[in-house]
Amino acid sequence: MPEADIRRFIRFLMARIASSLSFQMLSVAVGWQIYRQTGSAFALGLVGLCQFLPMVALTLLVGHLADRFDRRRIVAICMGVEAVCAGVLALGVFTHHLSLPLIYLLIVLGGSARAFESPTMATLIPALVPRGDLARATAWSSSSNQTAQILGPALGGVVYAVSAGAAFAGSALLFLTGLLLITSLRLARRPTSRQPVTLASLFSGIHFIVRRPVIFGTISLDLFAVLLGGATALLPIFADHILKTGPWGLGLLRSAPAIGALCMSVCLARRPLAGPIGRILFGSLLLFGTATVVFALSRSIVLSLVALMVLGASDAVSVVVRTTLVQLQTPDDMLGRVSAVNMLFIGTSNQLGEFESGTTAAWFGTVPAVVIGGIGTILVSLLWMKLFPALRDIRSLEAAPTPAEADTQALKQAEAGADPTRAQAIR
Known part of the structure; x- marks a missing residue:
């Protein structure tokens, strides 16, 4: 990677770390x-x-704006809004005028800004690094986010224990730091699309995804696999009633997946994946499901921690592969809309995954619920290998077809299958 690209990418990583740290600190402080x-x-x-x-309400609009305007400016504005929200919370604590309705209003405003920031931030990576370095850059970006998820809650808790207002003020300062870093970026490529906002253009991201088997398979695989394998909501029960460790054990259990993911992300950044990428993707999800089952059946805190770290590491592999494939398969003028839908699927799978785990646990018990989720992830992975052979058979990230090549392949498949409607849509 050229030195100028490296400098730009490091600045991007620092901005992302500042924003992620601030968000994690703010989440802990608001909760307390x-x-x-x-x-x-x-x-x-x-x-x-x-x-x-x-996030649900704004997804379609977020993607459209990211493809129409300067993505760097969108991220900067979002960080500015989040900084203001954190600053108002700090002021309310210091002046003892922080009501519950005001807190919820600020959470909604900050959540709206976050809905714009997260998918738009992801679209900046292809504009910062060459195509051949995209997988390595994605791994470094993932590792920076995992680092923030490990350090942010601890930092927020420590600062809040000293001063609640200082925790909110520190979060605001970190958002401002990220804003300054992101505005100093000089992008190699910028969106050129200036389409009018229409109903068709708002839904074009979903239409684009459904028409491409590799992208649709990748995103839907993440949705259903994580949806079924989400056991984090039940960790307090495992710590208290099953492993009998108490709060200190809960802290370790919550950190274990992020530690595993961080270690794997750093490894992938230093040594990118080689070999049959499609099979590696499915293999990582099969390992994710197996680790989930092992964790559910474990009665040892050590084995449980190892299982959760393996779970986090395998998830990091699939995240890097899925994110890189989506970026490589999507033209720049569609990347904002596709990334927004991708982020919605990821957020939905995490939120609904916790709801699914809690509901299943209420029906069948805690351990059976997690076992069922792990087995479900394994079955979904096996089913998707059958349903999406194009995804399964990708040999390497570098060999993944470009968007134009993907269109050609999809057109040939549609014509071979005597599907004139789909063929006309692709043309």
């Missing part, structure tokens, strides 16, 4: 603040709802 004011678990649950709803 709400619980201290209300003592209500329901009030805490509303935080996730306030963050999730803006």
